[in-house]
Amino acid sequence: MSEPVSPVEALIVVDVQSAAVSGARAVPDAARIIDRTADLIDRARAAxxxxxxxxxxxxxxxxxxxxxxxxxxxxxxxxxxxxTVIRKPEDDGFERTPLGDVLTDAGVRAVAVCGVMSEMCVRATARRALDLDYRVVLPHDAHATHDIPAAEGISDAVPAAMASRVAEWSLGSEAEIVAHASDVMFTPRPCSRDAPEPGLR
Incomplete structure (x- = not known):
């Protein structure tokens, strides 16, 4: 049995958009990502x-x-x-967006991160959160990416599951990697003052 994980005050759902989880360009096992991210959202809301x-x-x-x-x-x-919904122009969800201000206004210091793509926007957002001294929890079964194609003279194809695991590993020991979305627990955000309204930010 895994060790209990201290609750977090916010959930950051990265780019769970129609093109990434449905249709011909969806990530492998998109149904899993839809299920796990839906569970996280429901439990974060309830808490x-x-x-x-x-x-x-x-x-x-x-x-x-x-x-x-x-x-x-x-x-x-x-x-x-x-x-809230925050539109972003870069992989890093903090870059040129109000994400940092939204978290600060809510008094958040601990976040869970989920979504797509593991080695791009998920990793970049989690890495920046760590650099800003947030506590970061990343559930292994709640982020995903595509297979990395073979590159002649460089490597064979890399399966998506391996690419996702490498993305986790690259965050180092600061990130809390947990096996399952169900391992993530939530607590109410500390502050409601100036809390963000949903919409395009």
């Missing part, structure tokens, strides 16, 4: 934790180009003071 949905703005012609079907969030955000 009164802050829920932040990051929504990537891809370039023109990309699967996640703004206002195309693939750009839409798979899990709709709820209206209320403890849930």
């Amino acid at each position: 009164g934790a802050l829920v932040v949905h990051l929504q990537n703005d891809g370039p023109a012609g990309a699967d996640d180009e703004p206002h195309t079907p693939g750009w839409a969030l798979h899990h709709p955000a709820r209206t209320g003071p403890s849930e």
Whole structure:
């Protein structure tokens, strides 16, 4: 049995958008990611934790180009003071966004991170959170990516599951990697003052 994990005050759901979890370009085992992220969102809401949905703005012609079907969030955000949507232009969810201010206003110092893609936006957001001295919990079964294709003269193809594990490992010992989304516990966000309203930030 795994050691109990101290509760976190916020859930950051990274880029769980239609193009990433449905259709021909979905990550392998997308049904698992949909299920695990839905469970995390439901339990964070029930606990009164802050829920932040990051929504990537891809370039023109990309699967996640703004206002195309693939750009839409798979899990709709709820209206209320403890849930918000933040659009982001970079892999790092803190870069050129109000994410840091949203967490600060809610008094958050501990976050769980989930979503896609493991080695890109999930890792970049978790790494920046660690650099900003947040406590970061990353549930292994609640993030995913694509297989990495073979590169001639460099390597064979890398399965998606291995790429995700390497992304976790690259965060070092500061991140708390837990086996299951169900291992993540939530507690109410400390402050409701100036809490973010959902919408495009």
